[in-house]
Amino acid sequence: MSSAGLLTLDVEDWHHANFHQLEGREGEFRGLADEKRYPIERNIDLWIETLASYGAKSTCFVLGEFAKNHPAAVLALQRQGHEIACHGMTHDLIYRMTQPQFREYLKAAIGALGELTGRPPIGFRAPSWSVGARTPWFCDELERAGIRYDSSEFPIKTPLYGVADGSLKPYRSGKLIRIPVTVLPFAGARIPFSSGCFFRLAPKVLIRVGLKRALAAGLPPMVVLHPRELDPDHPRLPIRGWESWVHYARLDTTLPKLHMVLKMMNWDSISNRLGQIEHSLGNF
Numbered sequence: 001m002s003s004a005g006l007l008t009l010d011v012e013d014w015h016h017a018n019f020h021q022l023e024g025r026e027g028e029f030r031g032l033a034d035e036k037r038y039p040i041e042r043n044i045d046l047w048i049e050t051l052a053s054y055g056a057k058s059t060c061f062v063l064g065e066f067a068k069n070h071p072a073a074v075l076a077l078q079r080q081g082h083e084i085a086c087h088g089m090t091h092d093l094i095y096r097m098t099q100p101q102f103r104e105y106l107k108a109a110i111g112a113l114g115e116l117t118g119r120p121p122i123g124f125r126a127p128s129w130s131v132g133a134r135t136p137w138f139c140d141e142l143e144r145a146g147i148r149y150d151s152s153e154f155p156i157k158t159p160l161y162g163v164a165d166g167s168l169k170p171y172r173s174g175k176l177i178r179i180p181v182t183v184l185p186f187a188g189a190r191i192p193f194s195s196g197c198f199f200r201l202a203p204k205v206l207i208r209v210g211l212k213r214a215l216a217a218g219l220p221p222m223v224v225l226h227p228r229e230l231d232p233d234h235p236r237l238p239i240r241g242w243e244s245w246v247h248y249a250r251l252d253t254t255l256p257k258l259h260m261v262l263k264m265m266n267w268d269s270i271s272n273r274l275g276q277i278e279h280s281l282g283n284f
């Protein structure tokens with residue numbers, strides 16, 4: 001029986017995103033990011049302060065590129081007892097990589113984080129949930145690199161990512177433990193509510209019910225947020241239509257909802273709860 005939720009933050013800059021409209025324009029956005037000089041560290045401070053006021057800990061999946069640009073912010077998270085896990089080196093899609101490319105990419109990211117924090121990360125989350133049938137070597141590569149758990153599975157198929165029949169419960173793949181994002185099973189369907197745009201779009205009641213259901217089923221409820229989502233006024237990417245809508249909708253609801261979930265239950269990092277999750281695998 002799980003007694004705490006798993007609070008996770010994908011630590012990346014405001015311009016890190018993978019939309020169809022952005023393909024092939026990465027260089028342009030790096031330039032844009034330099035030009036706008038948005039102080040993303042403030043949002044990391046806000047995360048630290050907010051969680052500290054509830055005694056909550058989190059897992060921070062840090063992008064290697066972010067760690068290089070903002071080492072002080074990553075070290076501040078670590079000092080406050082938040083787990084520093086790995087979100088890859090750059091925000092590139094893993095299903096576009098070959099197995100050898102991914103091996104190098106992972107090695108670079110683990111190296112960058114380990115060098116900064118003095119501790120190699122044990123957890124991984126793919127940029128934009130970009131793993132699945134197209135990356136059959138993914139779990140083997142994580143295991144080979146010393147990663148102990150993965151949280152890259154989004155168990156609903158969306159236009160941008162996800163696995164339609166993904167597991168709703170943590171499970172073992174080789175030595176690796178895979179912990180999927182929490183969704184709400186309802187009338188034969190799966191409703192997303194706990195991550196990024198879905199957390200922003202979901203009414204509070206759906207978030208409350210979804211988290212309570214997971215807890216009642218003995219599953220660790222997991223919430224996924226990004227630093228940029230804590231500030232509704234962060235700079236905008238030049239995207240239009242529905243991609244712009246999902247990326248920027250209801251940003252002003254993130255902080256109030258974060259306070260709501262922090263009041264609902266205890267929240268911890270994945271590494272602090274990994275033994276408990278591993279022990280419960282047969283009981284889910």
Ligand SMILES: [Zn+2]
Binds near residue numbers: 010016
């Ligand atoms: Zn990301």
